Amino acid sequence: MKKKKRILVVEDEKNLCLLYREELRKEGYEVVATTDSLRALELIKKRDFDLIITDIRMPVKDGLELIADIMAIKRNIPVIINTAYQSYRHDFMTWAAEAYLIKSASLDELKAKIKELIG
Amino acid sequence: MIERYHPFRHQLHQSGSRELQIFSILAQSFFQPFTLKDNLMVILTALTAGSGLGFNRAMLFLVDGDRLKGEFWLGPASPEEAASLWQILSTHEIGYAEIIDYNRKLLLDENNPLVQKIKRVSFPLHAPQPSLPALAASSREIIHVRDAFNEPLVDPHFLELINVDEFLCIPLLSPDDIFGEIILDNAITRQPIKAQDIELASLCGLTAGNYIYITKLQQRIVEMKKQAALGEMAMFVTHQLRNPLVIIGGFVDQLLSPDLDEKKKMRNLRIIKEEIARLEQIMNRLTRFFRIEIREKVPVNLREIFKITVETVKPLIKSTRINLETEVEPGLSHVFSDPVYLGEALRNLVENSLEALKDWGLVRLRAFRENEEWIVISVEDNGPGIPEFLKDKIFEAFTSTKEKGLGLGLAYVKRFMEASGGFIRVESQEGRGTIIKLYFKAG
Numbered sequence: 001m002k003k004k005k006r007i008l009v010v011e012d013e014k015n016l017c018l019l020y021r022e023e024l025r026k027e028g029y030e031v032v033a034t035t036d037s038l039r040a041l042e043l044i045k046k047r048d049f050d051l052i053i054t055d056i057r058m059p060v061k062d063g064l065e066l067i068a069d070i071m072a073i074k075r076n077i078p079v080i081i082n083t084a085y086q087s088y089r090h091d092f093m094t095w096a097a098e099a100y101l102i103k104s105a106s107l108d109e110l111k112a113k114i115k116e117l118i119g
Numbered sequence: 120m121i122e123r124y125h126p127f128r129h130q131l132h133q134s135g136s137r138e139l140q141i142f143s144i145l146a147q148s149f150f151q152p153f154t155l156k157d158n159l160m161v162i163l164t165a166l167t168a169g170s171g172l173g174f175n176r177a178m179l180f181l182v183d184g185d186r187l188k189g190e191f192w193l194g195p196a197s198p199e200e201a202a203s204l205w206q207i208l209s210t211h212e213i214g215y216a217e218i219i220d221y222n223r224k225l226l227l228d229e230n231n232p233l234v235q236k237i238k239r240v241s242f243p244l245h246a247p248q249p250s251l252p253a254l255a256a257s258s259r260e261i262i263h264v265r266d267a268f269n270e271p272l273v274d275p276h277f278l279e280l281i282n283v284d285e286f287l288c289i290p291l292l293s294p295d296d297i298f299g300e301i302i303l304d305n306a307i308t309r310q311p312i313k314a315q316d317i318e319l320a321s322l323c324g325l326t327a328g329n330y331i332y333i334t335k336l337q338q339r340i341v342e343m344k345k346q347a348a349l350g351e352m353a354m355f356v357t358h359q360l361r362n363p364l365v366i367i368g369g370f371v372d373q374l375l376s377p378d379l380d381e382k383k384k385m386r387n388l389r390i391i392k393e394e395i396a397r398l399e400q401i402m403n404r405l406t407r408f409f410r411i412e413i414r415e416k417v418p419v420n421l422r423e424i425f426k427i428t429v430e431t432v433k434p435l436i437k438s439t440r441i442n443l444e445t446e447v448e449p450g451l452s453h454v455f456s457d458p459v460y461l462g463e464a465l466r467n468l469v470e471n472s473l474e475a476l477k478d479w480g481l482v483r484l485r486a487f488r489e490n491e492e493w494i495v496i497s498v499e500d501n502g503p504g505i506p507e508f509l510k511d512k513i514f515e516a517f518t519s520t521k522e523k524g525l526g527l528g529l530a531y532v533k534r535f536m537e538a539s540g541g542f543i544r545v546e547s548q549e550g551r552g553t554i555i556k557l558y559f560k561a562g
Contacts, residue, residue, distance in 0.1 A: 013362050015390050019369040084361040087354075103361055105368025 005118050006047070009033040010040040010054040010066065011082070016103075020053070023107050024114070037061040041069055049077055050118045053110070056083040064093035071096055078117050082110060138319055141165045145326050148219075155334040156190075157223070162327045163193045164222050166303060166320060174303040174316065175201065178237060178281075180252060181291075181299040185244050187253050189237035190299075193222055194306075196232050201307045236280055244297070250274040255288035256300045261321050262288040263312060287312055289324035293332040301327065359401050363394040408531055411460070413539045418453040419461055421486045421496070428465045428484065432473065439478035443469070448487040454494050454559040456539055464532040468498040468555050471528060475502030475553065493541075494559045501552040505545070513545065532557070 007024055011017045012035045021033040032049075034040050037058050044052070052070065056063035067079055078098040081088070089100055099113050148161040163177040176194030180187045195201035225231055242253040251273045255262040267273050267284045286304040290297060303320055305312065370387040373379055379387070425445040436443060454461075465484070472482045483499045505513060514533045529543075536543045536557055547553040 013366065015366045015394065016362060016369075018390075019366060019373075022373070023369065084358045084365075103365045105365050106372075107369060 004028065004030040005050040006030045006032065007114070007118075008040060008043060008049045008052045010037055010052065010058070010063065011035065012037070012055060012058040020107075020110075023111075027111055027114070029114070037063070037066050040066060044070060044073060044077075051078050051080065051114060053080045053082050053114075056081060056085060056088050064088065064091060067093050067096050080110070080113055080117070141319075142322070142326075145323065149330065155331065157219070158330045158334075159327055160191060160193070160222055160226065161219055162323050162330075163191060163301065164218055166301070166323055167194050174287075174312075174320070175305045175307040176233075176303070178302040179299065180242075180256075180302070182244065182256070182297055183241070186241045187244055187256055187300060188241040189239065191226055192233035192237040193225070194233070198307050240276070240280060242274060242277065250277075252277055252288050252300055252302055256290045256297050259290055259292055259297070261290070261317065261324070263317060264288070282306070285312055287317060287320060289320055291324055291328045291331060293328055296332070298328060298331040356401075356405065360398065363398050363401075366394045367391050408534070411531070411534045411538050413457050413460070413535075416455040416457060416539060419456050419458045420453050421447045421451065424458065424462055424465065425484050425486070427462060428469055431466055432469050435470070435473055439473075439476075441473060441476055441479065442481045443484070444481065445484045446486070448485075451486055451488060451494065454486070454496065456541075456559060457535075460535045460539070464535055464557065465496070465498065467528045467532055471555075472498060472500035472502060472553070476500055488561065489558065492561055494561045496557045496559070497554050499552065499554040504549040504551055504553055505547040506549060510545070510547065514543070529555075 007029050009017060009020045009024070009031060011020060011033065014035055017033045017035050021031045024031045032043060032047075034043065037054075038061055040052075040054070041061070043049075054063040054066055061069075063081060063083070067081075070077060070079065079096065080099045080101060081094060081097045082101045082103055084103050086102065088094055094100055098117055101110055101113060104110075144165055145162060148158055159179055163179055166174050167177045174194075176192065178189065178193075179191040181190050182188070226234055228234065243249070244253050244257050246253065249257050251262060251264060251270075253274075254260075254272060263285075264270055264273060264287070265285050267278055267281075267286065281302065281304060283304045283306040286302055289301045289303070291299040291301065301320070301324055303312075370390050374384060374387050422445075425447065429443055429445060432443070469482060469484065476482065480501050483497075485495075485497045485499065487495055487497075489495045513529050532555075533543050540560055541558045544556045544558070545553065546556070
């Protein structure tokens with residue numbers, strides 16, 4: 001059996017975290033989800049991920065800082081930014097992400113983007 | 120060696136010409152808390168007061184849509200009135216402030232015949248063949264009219280109104296706009312209008328144009344700021360609503376799929392209910408923010424409200440090493456305020472401090488007399504302080520650095536303080552801590 005692709009979801013909204021975990025598991029991925037961006041960084045150091053999906057506005061360490069840290073540790077993991085905010089689209093750290101998605105009540109776009117990036 | 124002078128000269132040097140004095144008054148009036156119309160009245164006053172620049176009467180027309188509309192008409196209505204008016208004005212005790220005051224009353228008087236007449240007239244600005252007075256404004260030229268009764272370019276209705284054979288039309292302009300027109304005459308003294316008078320009057324016209332231009336710019340800036348704030352607010356509210364909507368949408372989708380088990384169905388419904396409650400909370404907070412209204416101020420016991428505040432936030436510091444201290448200056452017992460809003464404001468501020476401290480530090484609530492006029496309640500912490508780049512923004516609504524915060528906390532406290540006749544100040548040093556001070560009127 002082909003090994004499942006592993007995705008890390010970083011999203012400080014507890015319920016949203018749960019929703020993404022369940023929905024992406026249904027798509028056949030192994031999903032690790034955390035509401036804490038510092039915890040996310042520890043996870044990235046310890047384990048291998050095929051893709052990271054992160055929010056931007058989060059307490060303690062925001063998504064853009066997280067991306068900068070990821071770049072320093074594991075440069076080639078693709079990152080999808082998934083946020084409620086349009087305004088970070090032109091932030092200089094955003095260029096490092098593979099995709100910039102605006103959170104939507106339909107997860108179709110997110111699922112399609114994941115498929116495009118890691119199959 | 121240097122010499123310093125105050126920019127406002129109440130008395131010019133004796134040898135200063137009358138013209139110089141007039142310009143000094145015009146320049147200074149701009150610094151007074153006058154409205155645009157007051158400033159324009161100052162100009163008209165300068166042009167007509169006493170023998171002034173030699174003009175007896177001044178009319179002001181302002182552009183309203185595509186018409187030139189009558190606004191003011193200053194000056195005596197008859198030779199008798201002129202005599203008594205000029206007598207008053209020539210006494211040394213009377214300064215321009217008094218004259219302006221006198222003129223303001225005159226213009227507000229509905230029985231004043233000149234005001235009644237001027238308010239009723241208006242002339243089209245862009246007629247195919249414009250006549251005077253509109254012609255001066257539309258052609259952007261100063262026009263000196265002599266032998267008016269035989270001049271076909273003068274509008275007959277206007278001539279009937281002004282009833283004088285010589286007058287001067289000065290357009291009020293900006294580089295790309297027409298604001299109005301001033302009409303000057305010597306209806307009482309019948310003195311001819313001299314070249315020098317025209318020169319000075321045209322300079323007054325330019326000054327008036329500048330006043331109007333700047334005032335309009337200011338109005339536009341205020342309007343733009345309001346719109347920007349509104350835009351920012353709309354954007355922020357949209358963002359705040361997005362997360363709960365995404366969650367509700369996602370879990371409803373799951374509910375619609377046939378293979379979801381009963382346990383998860385219940386869980387989804389519970390989550391949806393939670394998120395709906397959150398949406399409601401966001402709406403309520405926004406509504407409350409826009410509706411702050413202080414109906415009645417009552418004496419609020421300082422020790423009492425400190426005690427209540429400490430009680431409410433106690434659960435938040437239970438498992439931390441944060442100390443919460445209160446201190447009320449001896450002899451001080453209360454401030455006049457709205458106890459409900461004040462309680463909320465204090466809780467808000469203390470919660471901010473606690474958040475800044477995380478789990479170690481000191482928060483101090485103090486009440487003291489700053490001076491005879493103000494009593495201060497301060498909330499102080501030894502946390503990380505407010506970053507320099509945020510200092511200007513912390514009181515603006517919708518600028519939270521917290522993902523879940525609506526960014527209304529400090530803006531809310533500020534609105535409440537201002538609504539109750541006080542104000543709020545912040546002192547913060549990065550690495551040292553923050554003090555927020557609420558100022559209440561003593562007594």
